[in-house]
Structure formats: structure tokens, C-alpha cells
Amino acid sequence: MENYTLKFPEQIIKECGRPMTTSEIWQYGVERGYEKTGGFVGKSPWVSIGRKLIIDIKDNPKSKFTVNEQVRPKEFSLKIIVASNLQPIKNKAKNELEKFDEKDFHRHITYFSYTYLSRVYTRTINHLSSGKKDRFREWIHPDLVGVSFPIGLWDKELIELSNEN
Known part of the structure; x- marks a missing residue:
């Protein structure tokens, strides 16, 4: 079930192509009907998603996810998306x-x-x-x-x- 829980936000963040909060991830997944494949139980699955993401980021050095803790609520993204948004500075005039x-x-x-x-x-x-x-x-x-x-x-x-x- 752990793999399904992490595949759910990965799929949604890939589709959106931007950092998202856990409630945004959950709402987007419900709108598309993905919540049935996630194996979620309970009254607040977005909290479970957030906890799984935080644990994966802290404990797994090869995690696909990254978190922006400087905004509230925290926004999660894929490292691939964050790296693609970093534009190199070209040589420009002074x-x-x-x-x-x-x-x-x-x-x-x-x-x-x-x-x-x-x-x-x-x-x-x-x-x-x-x-x-x-x-x-x-x-x-x-x-x-x-x-x-x-x-x-x-x-x-x-x-x-x-x-x-």
C-alpha cells in the first residue's frame, strides 16, 4: 500500500507540473477519479499523503519528492520538476x-x-x-x-x- 500512496501524488504532480499542497493533490485526484487506485482509508487521506511524503523525503535519500517548507501549507513537488524550473543564467551585459x-x-x-x-x-x-x-x-x-x-x-x-x- 505504501507504493500506491506515493504513486498517487507522483502521478498528480507530474500531470500538473507544479508544486502542490496535499489538499490540492487530493482534490485533483478526486476530480480525476484517481483516489480509488490509491488504497486510502480514513476521513482525511490528504493528511496521510502528507505524512508519507514527509517520511519519504526525510528517510529516503533517493526520494523523487521535495518539499518547500518556506510556504504554508507546505508544497510538495518532484525533484525533476524543480530542477527543470531552474534556468541557468546566461551571459548578459552588465x-x-x-x-x-x-x-x-x-x-x-x-x-x-x-x-x-x-x-x-x-x-x-x-x-x-x-x-x-x-x-x-x-x-x-x-x-x-x-x-x-x-x-x-x-x-x-x-x-x-x-x-x-
Whole structure:
């Protein structure tokens, strides 16, 4: 049944060609009559889909899926679709490069850091909402911050300490 549960969102995301929330995946599948092939039981199958996707992404390094945790609700996509949306930057004149905003690259950096740097979670920091009212405020805060939780490298004592309340 696990394979059917993961084939269901894979088929739907391939058809739509865009990231989708679990409720969007479920609604699309119901509209097309795919829910009968998924083997779902219960009152909230979209929650089951979300849980299966999260488990697959976290536990399976060869997972076909990726998640965008920077939006709420989370959007799931296939790695193939995300990679095809990343357009390489072509050589352009200097005045054309100035048209890009730094935030345009944040989603690419987030994808790269999560996929290729051992699941580094990133978050964008908006320097414009800072309380500092000087002309250098954009240099006070970083644009992106990242964090990784390498629990597999922790010592036994550190794991015991993290389990205490």
C-alpha cells in the first residue's frame, strides 16, 4: 500500500507540473477519479499523503519528492520538476544583470542547500522590516540563514541531554 500512496501524488504532480499542497493533490485526484487506485482509508487521506511524503523525503535519500517548507501549507513537488524550473543564467551585459534582485536567487540557493548540502534548511531574512533606520541596515542582516541538524554525529551524552525536559 505504501507504493500506491506515493504513486498517487507522483502521478498528480507530474500531470500538473507544479508544486502542490496535499489538499490540492487530493482534490485533483478526486476530480480525476484517481483516489480509488490509491488504497486510502480514513476521513482525511490528504493528511496521510502528507505524512508519507514527509517520511519519504526525510528517510529516503533517493526520494523523487521535495518539499518547500518556506510556504504554508507546505508544497510538495518532484525533484525533476524543480530542477527543470531552474534556468541557468546566461551571459548578459552588465546593465541586464542589474535587473535581477537578490531575492530572485533565494529559491535556487534554498533548493541547492537542501538537496546537495545534506538537508540544510534555509530561511530568508527581510532586512527592510528591521528596526534599524540607517542607510546601512541592508548590511546588518544576512539575506539567508541556514541550519542543519546532524543528529547522526551527536555524542551519546548530547543525545541524552536533548531528550531531557
